[in-house]
Amino acid sequence: MPIYHFKVIPKQSISIKQSLIVRARPDALYRLALEPKRRAAWDPNLVRATYEGGEGRLTNNALVRFKFARKLLGLSFTAKYGQLQAPQRGGWESVAPFGPIEKMTQSWNFKAMPGGTEVTFGINARVRYRWAAKQVERIVNNMVISTLMALQKQVDAQGAQLMEDMGKEMA
Numbered sequence: 239m240p241i242y243h244f245k246v247i248p249k250q251s252i253s254i255k256q257s258l259i260v261r262a263r264p265d266a267l268y269r270l271a272l273e274p275k276r277r278a279a280w281d282p283n284l285v286r287a288t289y290e291g292g293e294g295r296l297t298n299n300a301l302v303r304f305k306f307a308r309k310l311l312g313l314s315f316t317a318k319y320g321q322l323q324a325p326q327r328g329g330w331e332s333v334a335p336f337g338p339i340e341k342m343t344q345s346w347n348f349k350a351m352p353g354g355t356e357v358t359f360g361i362n363a364r365v366r367y368r369w370a371a372k373q374v375e376r377i378v379n380n381m382v383i384s385t386l387m388a389l390q391k392q393v394d395a396q397g398a399q400l401m402e403d404m405g406k407e408m409a
Contacts, residue, residue: 249340250371254379255360258386262393264348264355268325270392271346271357274302280392283307283381290316298322302330310377313337321345338370339363359386 260267270276273296274287283306290301298320305314315336322328329345347358361378365371 250365250368250374252363252365252371252375252378253360254362254375254382255358256382256386257356257358258390259351259354260357260390260393261354263325264350265325267348267355267357267389267393268328268346269296270389271348271359272296272319272322272328274304280388281385282388283310283385285312296322296328301333310381311337313339315339315342317342317344335366338365338367338374340366357386357389 270280274289278284278287284304285307286303286305288303289295290303294300294302296319300319302317302319303314304317306312313336316333317330318333319328319330325348327345327347329343331343332339332341335341342361342363345358345360345362347356347360349356349358359382361382363374363378365374
């Protein structure tokens with residue numbers, strides 16, 4: 239009978255963090271980025287985000303069900319919120335493996351500055367399969383950048399709408 243030797247391959251870790259200065263207050267950005275329904279409304283990477291079991295509140299240990307867009311493989315997963323400190327920071331971590339990802343964490347930091355807020359968005363992921371690591375890293379990197387750009391666009395759209403409404407009132 240042959241003897242087989244298996245080599246244990248360590249999981250691949252991906253860590254991506256980007257910052258952007260957004261012209262808005264930290265409390266408004268905190269709610270936009272972390273409240274599931276608001277996030278799903280503007281983030282092109284999410285199809286759906288809802289509290290597990292119906293209505294919920296943004297609190298530590300709250301469970302949320304996310305569904306990524308098709309360009310992110312359309313994966314669905316459950317995450318648990320943690321490290322919430324309104325309006326400075328917050329994030330979540332997946333509670334079970336999904337697709338090629340064993341564990342994923344997402345973090346948001348909001349630092350008030352003159353003229354806006356420095357928003358830092360980070361994702362850490364541990365990939366289950368070595369062969370998928372490069373593709374997952376590329377997808378996650380694009381997700382971080384496109385999410386930050388969409389947040390900026392959402393804030394700018396709100397500001398433009400406010401200016402338009404004020405203009406109509408004055409006319």
